Amino acid sequence: MIGHDATDYPLSSRRRKRKFLVCINPFSGPGNAKQIYSHEVKPVFQEADIEVEELVTIKQNHAREFARTVSYKDYDAVIIVSGDGLIFEWLNGIMERDDRDQAIKLPMGIIPAGSGNALATAMLVSKQEQCFKNSHLHSALLAAKGRPTPMDVVEVHYGKKKVYSFLAVAWGIISDIDIESEWLRFMGSPRFTIQAFIRIMALRKYRGILYYLPAEGYSQSSHSTQNGHVVGGGGNEGESSNHKAPLVNNTSVSVQAGDGILNPSFQSSESQESHDGSSESDSPTTQQPLLPPLSEPVPSNWVKVEGKFVCIVVLQDSHLSRDIVAWPNRAFNEGVMCIQYVMYPVSRRHLLDVMVEMGKGDHMEKNSVTSVFVKAFRIEPLEEDGIVTVDGEKVEFGPIQGQMMETKANILIPS
Incomplete structure (x- = not known):
């Protein structure tokens, strides 16, 4: 039964x-x-x-x-x-x-x-x-x-390991704040605000390469998009405005810079259509692979962004914490990730403004914040050491890549 x-x-x-x-x-x-x-x-x-x-x-x-x-x-x-x-x-x-x-x-x-x-x-x-x-x-x-x-x-994927993420992959100031604030764990969420101020005052830059496969045709009601990229953003003082994500169309681009829960299958009405008729042999490993081995180059239809970054965050959730609205109105099963990154140089004052705006989700309108919607990604740091996190957990430093899975987890909220 x-x-x-x-x-x-x-x-x-x-x-x-x-x-x-x-x-x-x-x-x-x-x-x-x-x-x-x-x-x-x-x-x-x-x-x-x-x-x-x-x-x-x-x-x-x-x-x-x-x-x-x-x-x-x-x-x-x-x-x-x-x-x-x-x-x-x-x-x-x-x-x-x-x-x-x-x-x-x-x-x-x-x-x-x-x-x-x-x-x-x-x-x-x-x-x-x-x-x-x-x-x-x-x-x-x-x-x-x-x-x-x-x-x-x-x-x-990173090193020789494979893990599964529900929240975010981060490198740069965001991951530094997360891990370097451990000494303030007793404070709860204010620890991130304090460490953010410390890290902005002693701002670092991170040399690396970001690759991604755009989610073409994707649109979210809260954003105007074209070929998977956010279109728009102001030109505020102090912002590094000379870099925006390239618009692509299958072309390689290089840029320098409740009650009665159904226990037998725990299935929701939203997911019923995609799961009905599937066999028990279906496996996360049977989906069409988008990722080459980390030792091999990415396919030619991926976008490349190389330069000095302040941060790169690959998001699967609307929030990064209780106080940070990273991707406003993001549904739980949209089937795409949002990469948000900031290139160096950027002024400390402007970066403080970005952090403040993240409390409302308005940071995506800042010209220094580039947002792209993707199906897969790879980050290749060109630094000797640093901090990379997956869902807030520190992982082995080095190249890291990921892809959206067809398999879904379930969370418990009212319909």
């Missing part, structure tokens, strides 16, 4: 008590995840008559190891009480399973208990819920009332 398609089980005939697996990271952010869960989240689940099984992590990658072997069919959802780090662990543990195509459908509910809380914030904002006040309670209500909603996943 468990292996049948969700469409075989009408919602009205499958009313039953739900069961959530709750993963709590007591070391996340300020270190109060256990208190958040017991005081604000658990009472909501009890009131909703949801059975819970709790896992309190005791070490790094504990959730990843657990996800590799958990009997996921025993649960209607997994609830992550942590920051974005535990989501990354869980997702990658699931993707290391032989049955990952089915296991990844187990919906994730997110309770913000870390420093950044990007995905939790994006989920709250998508439903016009508060993310600055009573966010734990609102997130618990989203989970209790939620239904599976598909979310994009990006396959990322």
